[in-house]
Amino acid sequence: MATVGKFITFEGGEGAGKSTQVRLLAERLRARSLDLLLTREPGGSPFAETLRSIILNPKTPAHSALSEALLFYAARADHLDKTVRPALLCGRWVICDRFSDSTRAYQCDAGGLSLDAFHALEEIVVKPTSPDVTVILDLPVETGLQRVESRRNEAPQASATPDAYERRGLDFHQKLREAFAAIAKAEPQRCLLIDASADEQAVADAIWSGITDRLLKEPR
Numbered sequence: 291m292a293t294v295g296k297f298i299t300f301e302g303g304e305g306a307g308k309s310t311q312v313r314l315l316a317e318r319l320r321a322r323s324l325d326l327l328l329t330r331e332p333g334g335s336p337f338a339e340t341l342r343s344i345i346l347n348p349k350t351p352a353h354s355a356l357s358e359a360l361l362f363y364a365a366r367a368d369h370l371d372k373t374v375r376p377a378l379l380c381g382r383w384v385i386c387d388r389f390s391d392s393t394r395a396y397q398c399d400a401g402g403l404s405l406d407a408f409h410a411l412e413e414i415v416v417k418p419t420s421p422d423v424t425v426i427l428d429l430p431v432e433t434g435l436q437r438v439e440s441r442r443n444e445a446p447q448a449s450a451t452p453d454a455y456e457r458r459g460l461d462f463h464q465k466l467r468e469a470f471a472a473i474a475k476a477e478p479q480r481c482l483l484i485d486a487s488a489d490e491q492a493v494a495d496a497i498w499s500g501i502t503d504r505l506l507k508e509p510r
């Protein structure tokens with residue numbers, strides 16, 4: 291598919307600051323008069339949002355990494371068809387809070403799903419709609435979990451109960467951090483690995499520098 295718009299994804303562990311940085315990047319891109327669509331996974335279309343409520347519900351019965359991955363890809367297929375591809379084809383820039391690298395990190399590296407299964411699902415569902423740039427926010431696991439805890443204390447009604455992933459132990463979250471770092475190392479042409487432990491504006495500046503470099507510079 292020949293895409294006209296640009297597709298930017300944000301990835302990282304819990305509390306890395308993805309939603310905050312999606313918002314800050316969107317402000318800077320809008321100031322350049324770019325037409326943006328902000329979306330998220332799991333979710334981003336009515337059917338995918340319905341699946342999101344099942345996937346993240348801590349009361350959903352335990353299931354295998356394969357079952358979990360199939361739910362994410364059922365949601366992703368609908369999200370791509372109904373939301374992401376139509377927007378890209380109209381020339382809009384799409385910024386998505388989490389995408390396939392989260393499946394790779396959560397379900398494969400930290401969850402035990404085979405890479406063969408992951409690549410097969412990517413082939414069927416995602417290709418050729420790969421992100422132009424993926425921003426990977428990196429910070430120590432403890433800092434991220436503390437941020438999530440503070441957010442919960444500041445707005446207890448919004449996220450009173452930890453979701454199915456926040457409940458997992460430090461080892462799980464450390465594996466995620468390593469998995470995202472490995473993805474960034476393996477695909478430097480797509481991924482920007484950003485130190486997310488700095489303050490919000492400093493992180494936003496680092497992301498802006500990477501995005502302008504890769505997507506906004508005039509070709510020489």
Ligand code: Z5A
Nearest residue numbers: 304305306307308309310331392393396437441455489490
């Ligand atoms: N998942 C999966 O397993 N497989 C998949 O394929 C996909 C997803 C697509 C979705 O959860 C879950 O689905 C996710 C992975 C799994 N696991 N969990 N949980 P979600 O959408 O509900 O949440 P999330 O994506 O994990 O987001 P998050 O970790 O909860 O937050 P965040 O977006 O990264 O951070 P934030 O909300 O911008 O910031 C967190 C707090 O820190 C907030 O109070 C900010 O004000 C504060 N903050 C942000 N930046 C800073 C800085 N720089 N300094 C200090 N404080 C900061």
